[in-house]
Amino acid sequence: MKPVMRKQKLFVRGKKSPVYLDYAASTPVSKGIAAAMRPYESEKFCNPSALYYEALEVRKDIEDMRGQIAKTLDALADEIIFTGGATEANRLAVLGVLRAARKEGITKLECIISATEHPSVRNLCKGLAEDGVITLYEVPVDNQGQVDPKVLRDMITPQTVLVSIQLVNNETGVLQDFTQLMKAVRFMRKQHGHQWPMVHTDAVQAASYQRLQMRKLGVDLVTLSSQKIFGPKGVGFLFKKRSAAFLPPFSGGGQEGGYRSGTEYVAGIIGGGLALIKAQNEVDDNHEKVSELRSWFSTQVRNLIPKSIVHEGALQSPHICNLTVPGINGELLVIELAERGVLVSARAACSVDDPEASHVLAAMYQDHPSRNLVLRNGSVRFSMSTKTTKKELEYVLTALEDISNKYEIL
Numbered sequence: 039m040k041p042v043m044r045k046q047k048l049f050v051r052g053k054k055s056p057v058y059l060d061y062a063a064s065t066p067v068s069k070g071i072a073a074a075m076r077p078y079e080s081e082k083f084c085n086p087s088a089l090y091y092e093a094l095e096v097r098k099d100i101e102d103m104r105g106q107i108a109k110t111l112d113a114l115a116d117e118i119i120f121t122g123g124a125t126e127a128n129r130l131a132v133l134g135v136l137r138a139a140r141k142e143g144i145t146k147l148e149c150i151i152s153a154t155e156h157p158s159v160r161n162l163c164k165g166l167a168e169d170g171v172i173t174l175y176e177v178p179v180d181n182q183g184q185v186d187p188k189v190l191r192d193m194i195t196p197q198t199v200l201v202s203i204q205l206v207n208n209e210t211g212v213l214q215d216f217t218q219l220m221k222a223v224r225f226m227r228k229q230h231g232h233q234w235p236m237v238h239t240d241a242v243q244a245a246s247y248q249r250l251q252m253r254k255l256g257v258d259l260v261t262l263s264s265q266k267i268f269g270p271k272g273v274g275f276l277f278k279k280r281s282a283a284f285l286p287p288f289s290g291g292g293q294e295g296g297y298r299s300g301t302e303y304v305a306g307i308i309g310g311g312l313a314l315i316k317a318q319n320e321v322d323d324n325h326e327k328v329s330e331l332r333s334w335f336s337t338q339v340r341n342l343i344p345k346s347i348v349h350e351g352a353l354q355s356p357h358i359c360n361l362t363v364p365g366i367n368g369e370l371l372v373i374e375l376a377e378r379g380v381l382v383s384a385r386a387a388c389s390v391d392d393p394e395a396s397h398v399l400a401a402m403y404q405d406h407p408s409r410n411l412v413l414r415n416g417s418v419r420f421s422m423s424t425k426t427t428k429k430e431l432e433y434v435l436t437a438l439e440d441i442s443n444k445y446e447i448l
């Protein structure tokens with residue numbers, strides 16, 4: 039059954055704005071956030087580490103924002119660390135735990151990451167393993183991208199010092215069940231009689247669609263980003279539980295309680311903090327609106343192209359719809375869509391130069407009969423936001439039909 043929709047004229051560059059469906063890669067800074075940042079880029083420009091009144095006022099604004107974020111996330115103010123982005127926050131989390139473990143006298147450091155982990159964690163840990171710093175293990179996922187808590191539990195040894203598993207996958211939007219994963223970790227901590235392993239999660243893709251309450255989540259370290267939630271680029275947040283085993287891996291001027299040295303990007307902290315608070319305050323409405331759009335869109339795509347494969351999990355964030363269209367390479371499909379004014383990603387935007395097949399899909403389709411087809415064709419990620427409209431998605435379907443006719447893949 040073909041989808042029912044209004045046919046729209048195809049895009050002509052310069053005459054019509056493109057349809058942006060790459061919100062998982064980056065979002066524009068909202069007007070309100072930009073306005074809130076502006077005074078800190080001109081009038082309130084003082085270095086917050088200085089001792090005169092004007093600088094102390096800037097310092098107060100930073101600490102007020104830290105407190106507001108902490109309240110929103112059910113955390114303590116000194117558990118919020120501002121960083122220069124999510125990649126830095128991920129590196130800080132991993133290296134800080136490893137340094138603490140070494141300080142405690144643990145000589146054989148074992149780390150576990152998911153087989154679908156973000157490259158900023160995966161590549162860091164692989165590099166550390168190649169250098170002999172750690173022994174690295176990847177916990178597999180099932181065909182729906184989920185980590186089995188029992189499998190994770192059986193992989194944890196007395197030498198496991200870190201478990202890092204992404205909360206929402208950046209390619210597929212698969213959501214992990216941390217309630218069950220943390221039960222497995224706590225069970226093994228009790229069995230081994232110590233606090234290890236520390237647990238870290240990259241929650242960058244979760245902030246607009248999942249309620250993030252640090253005490254309920256139960257992990258030791260959480261990475262968040264501003265640029266995915268209509269805040270500025272170059273701003274990240276690391277939640278570090280007060281009791282977490284962690285030692286700063288880098289030295290410097292001692293900013294951020296000594297955890298992250300370097301002069302604070304004050305405008306970014308204010309803007310990013312406001313964006314995070316707004317995202318969490320509106321999370322229920324965001325989830326409902328975008329869930330309806332994704333459900334409608336994925337159904338229409340399946341009807342339009344019956345052979346298409348949507349990569350998703352039993353638990354799923356609503357803003358990402360990742361699919362493979364047999365008969366056309368994912369990168370070629372991205373180019374064809376861009377020619378028709380639809381902006382999407384093949385795999386993750388931060389790793390488009392990587393020639394390897396998606397490690398996420400390779401892990402999800404490990405024993406699946408469609409494995410070779412999926413890895414050979416690749417996939418395209420359509421990522422939405424509350425700014426996305428049904429009319430835009432109807433246009434995307436028109437573009438997909440045009441491409442499908444061109445390549446005779448309907």
